[in-house]
Amino acid sequence: MSMPTNTLSIFALGGLNEVGKNMYAIQNDDDIIVIDCGNKFPDESLLGIDLIIPDITYLVENKEKVKALIVTHGHEDHIGGIPYFLKQLNVPVYATRFTLGLIELKLREHKILRESELIEINPDSKVKIGDMDVSFFRVFHSIPDCLGIVFHTAQGNIVHTGDFKFDLTPASNEHSDIHRMAEIGREGVLLLLSESTNAERPGFTPSEQMVGEHLEQAFMKAKAKIFVTTFASNVSRLQQVVNAAQKTNRKLVLLGRTMVNVVKIAMERGYIIVPEEMIIEPRDMYDYASENLAILCTGSQGEPLAALARLSTGEFRDVDVLPGDTVIFAAGPIPGNERGITTIVDNLFELGANVIYGSGSTSGMHVSGHGYQEDLKLMLTLMRPKYFIPIHGEYRMLYHHRRLAESVGVEEGNTFILKNGDVVDIENSTPRQTREVPVGNTYVDGGEVGDLEYVLQDRKKISEDGMLMLILTINKAEGTLLAEPEVISRGFTDGDFSKFRKDIHRITMETIEELQAENRMKRNAIKKLLKRNVGQFIRSDSRKQPMIVPILIEL
């Protein structure tokens, strides 16, 4: 049993009011255990940014207390921030075998695998971290080897579900451990943290079995090559493709680095069974008739550099999509990716392929890995928590999840809808929302990691309206110009710039004369007045407001 402590605190460093970047923490007096460390992908407004990860300032400031990172499963929104996290906080990482495989790939890429401490656990593991006893339970999701977590504390049991759905006929043998969940619920759950991704969708999530049946039908019907694109990490979906290929006597080709890597890990660790000699190299595929080939490839989200995008434009070396081939999207579009995906669909149709696409519900080729409303109610019913924090999702999802909780018996007022950083403190087994810890977005931009506030401001300004550089060469002693002012623009106008140039020239000269007359030829005064006068002129002529950068060379 744990030692009694005065206060137990729960908070999110990412994952609330957003989809992705999941990171939660549970803290008693001397220990902080972190749950997950995900990334999220930037939208188009974050110009040039590669990744968004949680700001872990609070953890770094409490470095000596941070005892462990527990990872529920291997999706990017739960593991993508780990290399950056470990570079600052080199604590043990607890995860299952398959999840560790994916984490290892990342750490190797960042060249920190050797110094990292990775601890393999399974659903039956019981570990003591600092003062806390921690146990686990198996949940089913769209990637192998997923965990929920139970923190056995003096305040009561705290349960974190990870990502899950209930699928009574999954494509793998990884059933949700409903019996264990029921047992946990019988023992008593003080506080449940449960994921909210599909809290707006009525009903139960459809079963993976449906996808298997549709895949098999499509494989039977196809008379030439079949391309299937899906998330590489959805190993049970990959297994279904393997099964369909086997039934229809097709060799399997893997395209895309992630697909090759993940299938390798999954085969080595026993999460996927592929018949011997089924997988062939792309360069060997034309040894086989087209009706004996299936190709598994990356790119289901329209990623412009992934295999499918290159196939759709005929730019993939050694492999062509030909008239009569079938292309199956066995993955739904993540919101925001629709445009990229449909461009690829159009290109594939132009190549003469038969394309099976659309949201899973229309094509039958995809089901969500996240539980719908009835799944969420089942989890709440099994766990019977006294208090509830909906996690993972935008506000509207958390809001709907609260309503679901109330519909199955969580008392009104016992649900906490939090923002990242909001702390729930538990004393005398009673949670209250109290203080806040600092949170935010940290950006990865090329090699740089930080808040990048000014860089992004500049990029945004220039990307919309362009910029104008005004270069003045000044005799410092005399306060006079040594050369004609130079005016250079980028991203501002393609048109007749000579008009602008002449006017800007004139305004610059007038500004300098004004300053000279007033004996104010100081760096800051010159820059400020130039920006103002040239800015005013441009606004009078154009709706664009380029960034104006005066540059003074003093000799």
Place this chain on the structure above:
Amino acid sequence: MSMPTNTLSIFALGGLNEVGKNMYAIQNDDDIIVIDCGNKFPDESLLGIDLIIPDITYLVENKEKVKALIVTHGHEDHIGGIPYFLKQLNVPVYATRFTLGLIELKLREHKILRESELIEINPDSKVKIGDMDVSFFRVFHSIPDCLGIVFHTAQGNIVHTGDFKFDLTPASNEHSDIHRMAEIGREGVLLLLSESTNAERPGFTPSEQMVGEHLEQAFMKAKAKIFVTTFASNVSRLQQVVNAAQKTNRKLVLLGRTMVNVVKIAMERGYIIVPEEMIIEPRDMYDYASENLAILCTGSQGEPLAALARLSTGEFRDVDVLPGDTVIFAAGPIPGNERGITTIVDNLFELGANVIYGSGSTSGMHVSGHGYQEDLKLMLTLMRPKYFIPIHGEYRMLYHHRRLAESVGVEEGNTFILKNGDVVDIENSTPRQTREVPVGNTYVDGGEVGDLEYVLQDRKKISEDGMLMLILTINKAEGTLLAEPEVISRGFTDGDFSKFRKDIHRITMETIEELQAENRMKRNAIKKLLKRNVGQFIRSDSRKQPMIVPILIEL
């Protein structure tokens, strides 16, 4: 009847392999008639661009032949380019009364209303333009007063449907004129151009009646203010809101400039019936109890400056969304707009509103204005064309539309799937795809209109990786530096730039020394070598490749 001509040509200047920017043309020896002149809105890759309109170079080069612009209806993707078109080709514009109202608004804004020739037509009009006889028929769509067009030519009849669906129980009295369509089909149609927007969707488009019923139920249930957001141009949807407000004894407030303008035009021209004294000013709304208020507002697509976005963040003067209010999205999300919309939905939930949203099919508050597969088949069946060109849509939509045409009897090989610019020439009543005319995108960027190729290239480069300016002051005669090189960056790094600066300094000096030693201190040589050397250094240290702008000041 028309004079016999040797060849009749049909082509698109916009609208094929894209959604939006619709513009088609029909040409005989001496006459070109243009159909529609739409815009499309840029995606995020077109940094800073306001609008995309068709490149009309071909028409300008054949200026003396262009006889008229016929506009099928008043949506932006059919009228948004008109001001830019008329500034170059001041030809008569034929459109119905409501459509002309919207066009007039635009021309007034561009200050060219007075010199433009606008000719009002109706579904019974018959006009002769150049050598061509033209008649019309009424189609039903999500805006009043929509036309299909029949060109009576010596080659045969050519029909352009405009945008349409068949709604047998519309919310207005504007029924599709099925009898007239049947008559046209009986007379014989050589070639049909029909819109393809929903060619992928099975079944018939649901009726507007469904929306009316759902709106009324929601109005009955609501106990406080009701906000409804929809497309201002969907006047029959507005009428349904007026009707529901009337039944539940609510005053109506209009928010958003477009909403106010369009309702004004629709009321003046008799397209909407609003009970006297129902519309009140925003500032007067707090004279009424909240259950006696309905608010119609712009912003259904998540536009950040529209009324609903400002309401959702509490920034709308005089009007607040309060706990218990209802907000109804009576418009579906246009693909690409989902993220902006869901942000607003989240904010509205946070304000305590009951938000009714989602695609129309889930909320019941929206139906598409474009015909689904059965609507498209009905049009094809009524028209019985010998030849067919699917228009308006991405490749996959055109592809599916061809399959629909073949399923109702258009002979295989008689459908032309074209790209913008592809010309179908008709001789001896036989169409063949022949040559191409020049086409493209013209961008509107602030006050500038053009292809803006370099501007966009620069913006893209800088927005992703930032830029570095290297300023060298050179004694021209001696080929020596007069000052330390200046290094200035924007959008490149927030971090420790001093390291970069020092190295770049060093590389710049080395480069200059190399050039001096080889006696190559020429502008172009200096710029080229600086770009190369500094670029190489940065690539060795960072994955970013900023734009490098060497600036030489020669004294």
